[in-house]
Structure formats: C-alpha cells, structure tokens
Amino acid sequence: MRLNSLTAGELPENVARYSYDRDDQSIGIVHFGIGAFHRAHMAWYTDLAMSAGERDWLISGVSMRSRSVADQLTPQDGLYTLTERSGDSASTRLIGSVAEVLFAPEQAEEVMSRIADQACKIVSFTVTEKGYARGEGDQLDLELAQASFYPLLARGLELRKQAGLPGITLLCCDNLADNGHVLEALMRQWLEAEKPDLVDWFADHCRVPSTMIDRIVPRTGKEDLTYLENVLGMEDAGAVFTERFSQWVIEDNFAGPRPTWEDHGAQIVDDVAPYETAKLRMLNGAHSLLAYCGLRAGHEFVHEAVADPQLRALADHLMREEAMATIIPSAGQDLSAYADELLTRFADPALRHRLSQIAMDGTQKIPQRWLDTASALMAQERPASAIAAGFDAWLWHLEDSRFVDDPHGPELATLAREGGSGAVIERCFGQSRGATALWPHYSHLAGYLSANLSPA
Template identity: 55%
Template structure:
C-alpha cells in the first residue's frame, strides 16, 4: 500500500527546504497554481527563502478544477520537483506552498489572504484565456465576473479600507507586455465596478512585466509511479521539468519581495527584449511543432524536432523569420538562443505532449506568429505560413481521430468558419478585417497561396 507524502516525511528527504515552514507567514497569493507555477515561481521562492529567509509562503487559488487542491492539501502543500534530462533525474522537495484554495468555495479565505498585512504580492498563471479578453483584446465584462477580478477587487477594497499598502500584481503568463495588459484590464474592470477603488489602485499598486521560461509537461501517472519507486512516497502533486529555467522581472514592486535574484531570477528595467524573443522564438516554434507534428503522426516535442523536415522548419522560423523582428538586449545572443532551444526541445526525458501545446491556439498565435508577420518588413515567412496552414487543418478536425477534439475557448466559432467554406474564404474569414484573428498582419495573395497549398506532409524548410 502506498504511503502519501506528508510534512512528517520532511526529515527523511535529503533535498528539502532548510527553513521552518511553520514559522513563515503567507506573503504571496497566486492565481492558477498549475504544474508550471510549481516548477517555476514556487521553486524560485522556495530556494529564495532557503537562501535569504523572509515570509514568502504561497497560498494558491484554483480558478476552476479542484484537482490541484486535492493533490497538494493532503500533503501539507509539499510536492516533489523532478528535473529530467538525458543524464538522469534530480529531485527536490518544494516547501513554499502553504495551501490551495478553490474559487467559488473559499471566497472568504481568499479575500482575507489578499487583504492580510503580510501579503505583498499577487501573481498569476491563469493562461491567456484567464484574463477574460474579448476578440479585440479588451476586457469582456461578463467573462470577467467569472474570473479573478471580483476576488482581487474585494481584497483591494479591504486593504484600502484598512489603510494598508498596495500590492505588486504580477502576471507570469505568456502575454506580450503582460504587466501592462493586466493593468489595463484591471483599470477597465475597476472603472466599471468601483471608480474610487480604481483611483486607489492607480496610486498604490504596481503591475511589473515578467518573462517566464521553463518547459513543464503535464505530469502523468507513469511519472508519479516512477517517483514513488525512487522515494518510497506517493506524491500526487509532483511536477516534472527540464534543468533550464529563466525568470525576468521588471523592477517595479509596490513593496517587499523575495530575494529571487539570489537564486537566478533577473530583475531588470525592461523585460521587452526577453519577452519578445521567448514569445516569437520559443513559443512560436513550440506551436509550429505542435500542429505540424500532430499532422505527421508525432506525439511529443522531442519526436517532432527529431523529424528532419520539422527541425528545418522551426529552425527557419526562429532564426530567419522571428529573430530579425526582435530588438535584442545588450546581453542577448539570438543565434545562440535558437540553438539552445533546439537542444531543449530534443530532451528525450520530458515527454512534452504536442496536444498539450496545441490547446487554446486562438489565444496564442497572435503573439507567437502574427506579431512576427506584422513586423517582417517585407521578409518572407514561409515557415510561419506553413504552421498557420497546419493550425487551420487542426481546426478542421484533421487531427481528431488520433488526438481528440479541438481544445480551444473559441473552438465552436473557429471550426464552423473552417468547415463551411473554401480554403481562401477560411483565411479571409479568420484573419481578414473583422475576423476573429484580425491583426496588423493582413495575408497577401502569396501568403494565402502558401497556406492553402499546405497538405500536412512537407512543411517549408
């Protein structure tokens, strides 16, 4: 019979936090405590408390599924982080998560934590769709009422009434200018619901931009079983990741923060060059591998990038199409970055599923592909156009037999557009003026021809 991981097992684990978890106060409320956050922000925070101390325990808020709470709460918030590479596995027990609360059930407790004097940071990994934006990028008020906005507003109102300081509100999602977007969306929400609170928010809260980077596949039952065999403990909250990690944070905090820079985070004046490179190169290549790889019968990233045709395609996407649109920072080497990304994609120990990356394409490709096309300045981008063709084929259901239904918040709308029209009409309906994916990029006749010509077999190298 399995023995479930619990705080009583801390002394038995070699790679564990040295700080006393019971003596550390809650300093961070995090919306969206999924696998990525546990492998990234919570990992940095755990090591920062080990290195420099501080009251930075995390309360996680699950917006939808109760699964994360069911995984972590019986374990006192503890979980194992497994770094996997071709060289083997490195384990660490992470102690920075105190508990997980459920939106809709634990409203009072969530607001109390947001309003607590010891809380200084509220962070977010709610995915692109969690920001409740409409087709034009502005806030959708009806969606927002089901998101984090009412909870956050209630917490800010409590702080305002109590005379407490403001909060650092930190988006860690893959959104261009994520801090600026979060601020604009919150201004819109508060402007409609509580103008007085909006004025307080403007004067007391900050929304720094960030860039986060670490490949974190969904944890499988096979992963949990392998860890149990290694440790003798059943860990339902375990996460698997790669050795690489990067966290770039704008130096714009409303109050205290953990010593993240002591454990590798970069605190900078301008996040934009790092963020743009990650979105257009890493994320752009990931999405291309997802749709092209699924069409060619691959299941995982490392399998897709081992396909010579796909490797050539994403190499071109990163180096010849995306990189020339990026104004690199003084310490950025984009050629070396592209080469390192190919090595990371090829990691055979991760089993990063392409269908996971293919989720929510309508929320991702504007910043991953269309931004590159909009800034191409006359350069041809056949790799991205080929990837768009593969995405349209995915929407038409050409991958459903092998990989299941299209998982996208706009699936009904988009699949109807691509199933009931000819190829050129599909492109115009989706990317043209007034279409759901309209942007600064407008497909030329040559662009349309290349997208229409794609048949899922030979991506343009």
C-alpha cells in the first residue's frame, strides 16, 4: 500500500498530520526545485502555517531536469512525510502543503499559468548555486539560463502584467551570498536581454528579499525508506529525513501577502546579512572542510569526520579563529554558541549526512564558503590555515576524482591529473589554456592559498 489521499487515514496515530482541507485551498506559491531540502524546510513551515488556519498557500512544485520528484509525489497526491531525527529518537509528520509537482520540460504551459494565476503571490527557488546560470564576473550566462527557470518565470510575469495583476515576491532559498540581490540582478539581466518591456514593471511591482536558511537534510537512502515503511505500514516514496533544528531568516521585503511563517519559528528581519554570513562561513565553510578532508581520510559521513579529533579541531579552528574574525554579528547573535551548536549537530549519527553530498559542486560553493573569509583574513594580515588545508583537500579530491560531481569536474580533474595543483589554481584564479578564470574576483588569493597549502 502506498501513501496517498485515500490511504492517509490509515496512518498510525503517532504520525502527526496537517489539519486543513486541501481541496478547499488555492495554490499561492510556485516553487522551482522541489527537492528534499524544500520539502523539509519551506514546505514544512507553510504546512504549519496552514494548519494554524491560514488559507490558500498550497505549493505547486516545479522540477526542471528530472521527473524523479514528480514520480515520487504525483501518485501520492503531493503527500509525503517528514521525519525529524535526533540521537535515538524520531518523530514523523504528514505534510499536505504540496498540491502538485510539474515537470517543466513537458508542462511548461502549466508552470507559466500557475505563475500568472491571480492566486499566486510568491515564486520561490531551491535550484542550487549552479541553477542560477551565473557566468564569468557573476553575469548571467544567457545560454545556460535558457535551460533554467528564467524563460518560464519571465513569461509568467509577462502574463501577469498583461492581465493587470499585481507583482509577486521572488524568494531565493539557496546558499548564495546576498541571495535576494543576486537573483534580482540576474533576473533583470534576463529581462533586459529577452523581454525589455518588462524591466520597469518588474522593478516597480516585484520584490526579491534575501534569506538565510539552515537545516541539514541528508539524501534519503533505501534503508531510510525501509525503516519508514515499517513505521507507517505503507510506502512513502517521497519521504524526507532531517534534523530537529531549523532556521529561516527572511528580509522583510515582500510585494504582497505571505504566510506568517514567523509564528512557526522563522525570523523576519530588516537585515539578513549577519545571519547569512555566519551560516555561509561557519556552517557551510566547516561542512565543506569536513567533506573534502573527511573523504581524503576515508570517512563517509559527517558524524564520522567530526569524530576524528584532528578534523574536529580543524573545523573548530575554521569557525572560531578564521570565520568569526570576519563576521560582524547582529545584536543578540552569539557566534561562539553557534559554533558549539554546529559541532553538536555535525556529531549526530542519526542524520547520516554523506560527505560526498556536501562535496558536490565545489566550484560553485567554495567562493562564498571559503574565499570570502580568506579574503577578509588576508586584509587583516591574519593566516587562513584551516581554509588552506581544506583547499588542499579539494585539490586532492579533484586528482582522486572518485567523488567529483561538479559542473567543471571533468575539466579540473583532467588538469589535476596532467598538471597538478598548480594547473588547477591557475585555472581557478588566473588564465589557463585561453580560458577565463573561474573565480576572477579572488585572483589576489592565489598566492596566499598556494603558499599555505598543507594536508589536514
């Protein structure tokens, strides 16, 4: 038996569940990239808000490249369970906020119609760093953008303008520094190139707040699904597993109505930057450090890497001695306590967060996770030994190539094998074989990192 609207009533009583009538609600949010993280984060917050009595915030999820989520959730009428784990305990909730999953390559018209619908107030995104199609110099790569969300979103906005409807809020939920301003700038570039008549309307009627999101969501494994089937008494192909901790900080900059997510733990603030910077440089920076150094040391999961005394000390040093020295906290933001909390979360074996999952897309993640910190430390004439050790492990990661999953992976792995670390550093920071540097804004760091490379 499989989870769906008809079988949900047979779930065990200890499974919490939403309390609203899904058939009596409208779709208020269109979300691009409806993977596990969205279902464990924004969809969960929205489910709680609707269960508290708010109306018309159902989510239309959009998959851009794979049918997998649609295949998981469509037969289940959008229903799935979220299981929070900590130590030996676990609790499961049935989530009802996802109304549908559309596969954009086959259902483009439906996606654009959802965005153009009067009920839609928010379009949100978890498409990973590479999904924004940023090219050299942080400019939009128009060719890559053709395969991303930009054409669908622009057409949906155009239909709204033609119908005389209000603008909408674009809500980026990805790990990009200053993500709201980044998305706004990239969207403007697309409109200037493809739909110039929309540029002023977009500026006047739409808003793009910045956000900071934090919840560890490991990739669901077969053993997780087997465990859950025993708990539920039925199959849930769309199940998500996560930690109990969750944080969502959102800039108070909306074009229209929104759910009162703050009643369920989100923070609505004037300035997201201090929270975002701490998360990127401390949590994400330490995660990438543990991923590359941990894989080289033969570990598979985060909790194994952080149980390694040498790697734990390295991650602690990165957070407290390097990242914290570059962050100006907001009032009441305790960075030392945050570091303590992160190490505790990393050490939880219940999450089984694979290092190879964190190591993906390193060329997209390293700038905001490590290089911004290194740049600030260099300006302060302070060392960045932990970041240098992590960078050294990333170079090993490319040379080894077993775990490399990166947009530039094949090219960099070949460079690493044929030319060693020097060739990779030249490609990333300088000019190599006629190609433009991957990280031109950080060219000043090439010698700084190279001089300090040392194994973890």
